[in-house]
Amino acid sequence: MAESSRRLAADELKRELQIRVNCIVEDADYSIEDTDEAMHCLSALKDLKLRRTPPPEYLCPLSHQLMKDPVVLASGRTYDRPFIEKWLNEGNRTCPETKEVLPNSDLIPNLLMRKLISLWCNDHGIELPDKDHGVFPESDRHHFNSLLEILSSNHDVPEKIKAAKLVRILTKRFPPLWAFFEGDSVAVTKLLDPLMSGNVNDHPKLQEELITTVMNISLHDPNKKLVATNPVVIPLLVESLKFGTLETRSNSAAALCTLSSLESNKFIIMKAGALEPLVKLLDEGPLLAMKDAAAAIVSLGVVKENRSIAVFEGAVKVIMKKITDRILVDELLVLLAMLSSYDKPIEQMVKLDAVSCLLSIIKEDTSDKSKEHCIAILHTLCYNDRTRFQEMWRDESVNGTIANLALNGTTRAKRKAKEIVEQIDKCFSGS
Numbered sequence: 001m002a003e004s005s006r007r008l009a010a011d012e013l014k015r016e017l018q019i020r021v022n023c024i025v026e027d028a029d030y031s032i033e034d035t036d037e038a039m040h041c042l043s044a045l046k047d048l049k050l051r052r053t054p055p056p057e058y059l060c061p062l063s064h065q066l067m068k069d070p071v072v073l074a075s076g077r078t079y080d081r082p083f084i085e086k087w088l089n090e091g092n093r094t095c096p097e098t099k100e101v102l103p104n105s106d107l108i109p110n111l112l113m114r115k116l117i118s119l120w121c122n123d124h125g126i127e128l129p130d131k132d133h134g135v136f137p138e139s140d141r142h143h144f145n146s147l148l149e150i151l152s153s154n155h156d157v158p159e160k161i162k163a164a165k166l167v168r169i170l171t172k173r174f175p176p177l178w179a180f181f182e183g184d185s186v187a188v189t190k191l192l193d194p195l196m197s198g199n200v201n202d203h204p205k206l207q208e209e210l211i212t213t214v215m216n217i218s219l220h221d222p223n224k225k226l227v228a229t230n231p232v233v234i235p236l237l238v239e240s241l242k243f244g245t246l247e248t249r250s251n252s253a254a255a256l257c258t259l260s261s262l263e264s265n266k267f268i269i270m271k272a273g274a275l276e277p278l279v280k281l282l283d284e285g286p287l288l289a290m291k292d293a294a295a296a297i298v299s300l301g302v303v304k305e306n307r308s309i310a311v312f313e314g315a316v317k318v319i320m321k322k323i324t325d326r327i328l329v330d331e332l333l334v335l336l337a338m339l340s341s342y343d344k345p346i347e348q349m350v351k352l353d354a355v356s357c358l359l360s361i362i363k364e365d366t367s368d369k370s371k372e373h374c375i376a377i378l379h380t381l382c383y384n385d386r387t388r389f390q391e392m393w394r395d396e397s398v399n400g401t402i403a404n405l406a407l408n409g410t411t412r413a414k415r416k417a418k419e420i421v422e423q424i425d426k427c428f429s430g431s
Contacts (some may be wrong), residue, residue, distance in 0.1 A: 014261050015295065017041035018302045019334065034412065058117045061097055062087060065176075066121075070114050071107040075100055078110050144170060144180065151210075152193040157203055160194050164209035167191065171216040178220035181227070188217075188230050195236050201243040208248045211240050215255040224258070228265040234272045241277040249281050250289035257296035266303045275306060279313040283321075287328070294331045301338045311339055316348040324357050329366065333373035340377050346384045355381060355391050362401055372413040375405055379416040382423070392420060393428045 020038040060067045060080035069081040075095035079087075087096055088105050095102060120126075150163040171177050181187045191213060194206055201207055214233065217223050227233050234256075241252040256274055259265045275297065282293040297315065300306040316339060319332045339345045358374040382388045396402055402424075406417035 013041045013045050015299050017045070019298070019338065022302055022338065054117070054120060058113075058120060060084075067113065067117060070110040070117070072110050074102045074104050074106060078113055081107060141180065144177065148187060148190040152190040157194075157206065161203070161206045161209065164194070164206055164213070168209045168213045168216070171213050175220070178217050178223060181217050182220065182222045185226075188214075188227055189232060192232055192236055195240075196232055201240070201248075204245050204248070207240060207244055208251070211237065211244065211248050211255065212251045215251045215258065218255050218258040224262045224265060228259045228262065228268050234259075234268055234274070238269075238272045238274045238277060241274065241281065246285060246289055249277075250285065250292050253278060253281055253289065253292035253296045257292060257299050260296065260299040263302075266300050266306065269300060270303065270306050270309065275300065275309045275315075276313045279310060279315045279318055282315070283318040290322070290328055291331060294328060294335055298335050298338060301335070304341075307339055307341065308344070311345045311348070315339060316345045317352065320349065320352040320354060320357065323361070329361065330370050333361075333370050333377070337373045337377050340380045343384065346381055349377070349381060350385055350388065355388055356395075359392075359395050359399075359401055362405060363399065368410050368413070371405060372410045372416075375402070375409065375413050375416045375420070378402075379420060382420060389420075389424055389427055393424045396421070396424055 017038055020034050020041065023034045024038065054066050058066055060070075060083050061077070062083040063080055065080070067078070067080040070078050071081045071084065072078050073084060073095055075098050077095055077097050079096070084096075084107065093102055093105070094100060144167070147163040147167050151160055151167070155163075181191075192210055194203070195210060214227065214237065218227055237252045237255055240248050241256070242249075244252060256269055256278070260269055278293045278296050278300075282290050282297065285293060297310055301310060316336070319336050319339075323329050323332050323336070336349075340349065355378065358378050362371050362374050378388075378392070382392060392402065402417045402420050406414050406421055408414075409417060
């Protein structure tokens, strides 16, 4: 699994874990299935972590990364070639670990170590790049830094667009570059400098390239806090989410979603006013942009205050319109279930004929998860507005939708459906 794919998988697992933990914490009647799913997510995250954590002897003492071209220094210690070369090129003549003075600067390939690392990678399903692939040489680092200097200087816009495009391509193709920003506290500010004067959307192509780069580097876990706490980043992402091209808006949402996987970042993003444009993108965007917006709102919605803001900004109305049209049903039911935790969204759902819509989804050949979310929302609606039981009873007496789910649904769906059926029987047994 490629490193970027591995990080995306981890972020997805973390979002699912947050949803399940939220159900367990907030629902006194949580199910065994919720705990099982939470444990599954934790187990999968542990597996991902273990699979990408090599034995310490396979890590370069300087980079703390898996060695791709291990070489032996005159002191007898092994390092990854590009990092020890950088050490020596800086004028150092001692071994970084032992501190002894080196009699020479010869570097001898450690073929045995490379073979052992290759075998370990093969056993763990990790692709070890060729020794020259994925390593960013010092000369290329200087080139990358020169591109950032162009972006933060007085060069004309076409030159900045050209530099921004190269930076975007490099950060996509070379994940090792993500760590460049971790080690340079002003690199992110240099990157976004062209967007900090005048209107952020004065030059749409330049804006699109730079926002996409922020999305790329945010995949690197150590960058998440660094990027979000930089005072210029989140405001620019929110501004781009409001006024950029559709591609820029979608990538802004994706970046905010990735950054919000860190708990402390959720509050920073909320305070910057991200939820209003996220709901708007969910309403207006093409399918991919809607997915990015929905994922970002779900991630932010782990914090209760963010849920109330999303509801205030019209999320319920937008979601109901989309699922009625059968757009992104699975994804949006997750979000609707998360939002239906207090009176205001329930009132809105009732006015928007949610009961009829959710029952129709259950009747269709939709996924078990969608049916589970539907019945959970219906359960909440009925027990907070008991007049809805009559509407459920009318449908149930004709179609038996809920009774069927009580027999054939997931564990959680069966339990919720059974409770509704029992309440309907109790209220309308004589009708």
